[in-house]
Amino acid sequence: MNKIKVGVLGATGMVGQQYIKLLAQHPWFEVAYVAASPGSAGKTYRDAVSGRWQMAFDVPEKVADLVVQDANNANLAEKKCVFVFSALDMDKQKTRELENAYAAIGIPVVSNASAHRSSDDVPMLIPEINHEHISIIAAQRSKHGWQKGFVAVKPNCSLQSYMTPVFALLQAGYEVRKMIITTMQAVSGAGYPGVPSLDMIDNIVPLIGGEEEKSEMEPCKILGHVVDGHIVNDESIKISAHCNRVPVVDGHTACVSLEFGDKKPALDEIKKIWRDFRALPQELNLPSAPLQPIIYREEANRPQPRKDRDADKGMAVSVGRLRQCNVFDIRFVGLSHNTVRGAAGGGILNAELLKAKGYFD
Amino acid sequence: MNKIKVGVLGATGMVGQQYIKLLAQHPWFEVAYVAASPGSAGKTYRDAVSGRWQMAFDVPEKVADLVVQDANNANLAEKKCVFVFSALDMDKQKTRELENAYAAIGIPVVSNASAHRSSDDVPMLIPEINHEHISIIAAQRSKHGWQKGFVAVKPNCSLQSYMTPVFALLQAGYEVRKMIITTMQAVSGAGYPGVPSLDMIDNIVPLIGGEEEKSEMEPCKILGHVVDGHIVNDESIKISAHCNRVPVVDGHTACVSLEFGDKKPALDEIKKIWRDFRALPQELNLPSAPLQPIIYREEANRPQPRKDRDADKGMAVSVGRLRQCNVFDIRFVGLSHNTVRGAAGGGILNAELLKAKGYFD
Amino acid sequence: MNKIKVGVLGATGMVGQQYIKLLAQHPWFEVAYVAASPGSAGKTYRDAVSGRWQMAFDVPEKVADLVVQDANNANLAEKKCVFVFSALDMDKQKTRELENAYAAIGIPVVSNASAHRSSDDVPMLIPEINHEHISIIAAQRSKHGWQKGFVAVKPNCSLQSYMTPVFALLQAGYEVRKMIITTMQAVSGAGYPGVPSLDMIDNIVPLIGGEEEKSEMEPCKILGHVVDGHIVNDESIKISAHCNRVPVVDGHTACVSLEFGDKKPALDEIKKIWRDFRALPQELNLPSAPLQPIIYREEANRPQPRKDRDADKGMAVSVGRLRQCNVFDIRFVGLSHNTVRGAAGGGILNAELLKAKGYFD
């Protein structure tokens, strides 16, 4: 099969680089278009990332020779690619307008940016949880008068460490009423240069600007329902998050305390639910889907970022330390790879879902 | 004034070294006796710690020349010192018996070890919180038939990051019902060699054996009351703790979510309570007492271990990020120096309190 | 083709684990036998490594179910495997005797241990440099009266960062007279638990016991010649090494200053020599051989451990910053993966060479 030509917006940044890396051997997609800020436009991709390439992996030759285009001009992408991954890192309002501009000329946008996450006609996808939210795309297209284009986004990276395990319990019939979460997040989440080393040697920083708010609001939309062309949030879970930056390269860890509704599963049942959990990406056998989305580890001191972040290509969530909570019902530790599952890998899985469902036809 | 001669048991270990360092310039106490395991006995202290001295501070000459004694033989300490600091690191049962043996020959033991923490006639002191627990010593002496000797202990290091702030609120009349705490603890807490570097480079470990249990049980005793020669625990607060090891040398950080009883203070009132909090160590002007036990920092990204652990000689608790909690009432971040306030410094403050109250006379 | 059954001695240690990992998908070899200290003997490999498995990769099922044997009893390995990889970590004299015991019963030993490195009838192989040293095996067998068994070793891990680049220059006809080397070595080289985290957070340690001596002596043997059943050292290069431990998980970096003999290559010629360098492992297309043994990086700030250690499966040496030296002739930075190329991967490449040359027939 001929591979589908894709573009990457914000291709020179950290998430953009991760897209280039993860797409290097992709069975369905090939990078045919790279765009970034005007400062990089006109250079080859090789030159544009020279001195700031962060991957432990060399730039693939084919991409290295592509000339970087100005991401601000959507028209340049026309006929160059079927859809684009957006890793834009600019003002929210501008990002929304620019992503819309690509959609308007018929280029779907699969975005990592946070700009459109609260737009109620834009699906915010974790395919194992809310793949049916893609049905909103029809309403989105109709509202904007777009034929082929659309925007779909993914949620913030820190959620991924615990949202799928929580969803698995919900789906098994256990209401969740309250969650208190403390995250210990990797520095790669802040891009490059990102977090200064003076803050991360013999230190942690108990603040990540905006992260707690996202962690508390985005689950409501992810767990929401499509009603009359809108995604209506589900606000049944009260969530409180403490977000910390720790000296880890990749891999966000979360300590979660959770209170169920009246029906409370036993610990063994929870482990079984997690281990048995499979969803549409697994059924469709999507190339980037983890075989087992939730890996429960019985070792007392796991999951750990360096040992577990790469589980199943970096796309699985690793969970451990499930135990009773003295205040709520249960406690556990979740971990996922923030720049794979939580960023470019998550975006690619979204695109695979959309492709499988015919949204790029 | 002549300084009081003191001994240090377990003097060659990490906490023992911290005692040697902190006592080097102490106005009331001078180290006259050092004891450790039989393997070190007979060597000068200088030789005994050669190759494992961890302080960024050289061994004081006077202590360096002391000959290390076998800590297992309490009789050796007789007439060598008025009381001992215990930093013993051995089996609990053996530690209890050994600390009792020192007490039995008239040498009070001010201990860092966890062995006696659950003994209901042994005070577990944070002088700013429960100095009145020292009155139990009379019952303890009477029960054992001891004249001058006794045992007093301090709680686990991780508590110190939040117990004083919580106590200040209780004392101000605000009942606390529930607390969910996640700690990020420094490696010095595990001694030397302690935590392997392979676990702490680009990694965190979401388990510290026994630490969560201590964090959940010890507050009950600290907040308890002396009744008929026993300390009766206060179990009114439900506590749940997640304890993590992070790549920080010194300084334990805690993310705390807290639910009050019916009466709920405003955020500004809480800050005022914390800033104004003073207790007996401050009134008595004890040499190691922090001038202001709780330092509230308004900067959005504080407290941080490297910047705040040394606040007021490492004896103050730094608090920040006080904000509403979506699930409970408030959230905040607390930090204290685990080997100063949380270990040797805390032990020294206990001894200063006991001295001021005449328990070494 | 049926895979060759191999054993791993010291299988539960860090290097042993790396062997298990790297052999999991090996096209020629399969692990059929695991042996370790008596304390692990009798347990399944899964249980024996429980709590100390360090790889970011789960124990392969087939190996997990093997019962660990006592490595001290060579006879147990008879008929269980064609040859063994030795990752023994014990007293040198005992290691030599034990490796000999395996050889004596017809089981060749491909060793990572340092015990036999100075035995003048034991080849110390870097296949790209001195593959012809395997011819000494005939003399070794004859001396000991062994039929099939023999011992072959690999050199210390820190050499690998620069010895192949230096050899490439020698081979191209440029005499090297003097080398001053400073290494910055990863903590994985010390095994687990190995280097305490208190030594590696906000710190470096300017000493690795025995490492400087190995770095200065082993090159003489590697560059030596087989003469009358002995390997005669080449002592033409004067070498001085400073070895430091730094907070890096994997990857040893070396800063090298080098003085040539009278004939001095230009910098561009050196880069060409390095880039063009190929040797027997490449000609034989050995499964673990890097395609390009020496990768020269033009970026001003490379090689770096995290970005370059995994180059070509962790088997290539990355070199950069070639420039004139004010004191000698040239300076450069070399880097290689200490637990892959420098340990288990290097051992496997040695075994592949020996297999290809018929030494396991």
Add this chain to the structure above:
Amino acid sequence: MNKIKVGVLGATGMVGQQYIKLLAQHPWFEVAYVAASPGSAGKTYRDAVSGRWQMAFDVPEKVADLVVQDANNANLAEKKCVFVFSALDMDKQKTRELENAYAAIGIPVVSNASAHRSSDDVPMLIPEINHEHISIIAAQRSKHGWQKGFVAVKPNCSLQSYMTPVFALLQAGYEVRKMIITTMQAVSGAGYPGVPSLDMIDNIVPLIGGEEEKSEMEPCKILGHVVDGHIVNDESIKISAHCNRVPVVDGHTACVSLEFGDKKPALDEIKKIWRDFRALPQELNLPSAPLQPIIYREEANRPQPRKDRDADKGMAVSVGRLRQCNVFDIRFVGLSHNTVRGAAGGGILNAELLKAKGYFD
């Protein structure tokens, strides 16, 4: 005595902050004037450093309330301070002009900036080595027509780890012919935000732009001689430096190999020379002078940054691992605190020397 009012240029940057910290309790000097870039001008110092204050020490109240002035306008400093410390971080040409502008209006400049280091009428001082270079100030004043103003500078921070030990040997009559040095430098040397944490977790960077050149050239001037109103460089030592950035907060470490001239001291004699070394700052009893400028440590694994950088208020050089070199004559490891001795502390010691010699009268 009334303290001398001093100003700090570039007061909001990392070195500027270190000046504020170190001068907080200074017996001779008090900070009366702070200046920085126009962006900070007009704010109180407290507000100007809010969010970027890096010291584990709060801004002193008196300085916190000072209004930051525009450093580009030297005239603003007139009558506000007797002399200024320059921690300017801008273009070299502009720095030179600006430092000259302060000198021109009668305000001496004691500078950390590199701008004037190669000016042959500007002394580059390490007071223990070349205090007599201050005599060039007369020529400098005369050349520029300045009455009271002048510029004096300090060398690059990385030199401090070994130049004083090398000088002590020269002074004892041992010619040094060649030095090959590899440094492992702390991140604080790059200021804040400085080195990205992605470069310093599980990594080192074998390049610090411009540092090797400074390390090779500046010693020539430091060891030079004042001849006819010029400092004439001493180029008798051939120096080659490899400079690396490592994950250490403070403290530059250097591995040094050194070749003497014909006369070669024994190792014990070298240690004696180092331990006995005293110089003018010690004779004058300058407040910031270390009591013993060179501390030799006999422990096999020292000096180490975290344990030794603070030796004697961070002003002493710690040396260890003195041993024979196989290529040159000796090898050793040197360490000094890069932001104290190597930056603000060094600047303050220079000012103390100049004050003691009457240059601020």
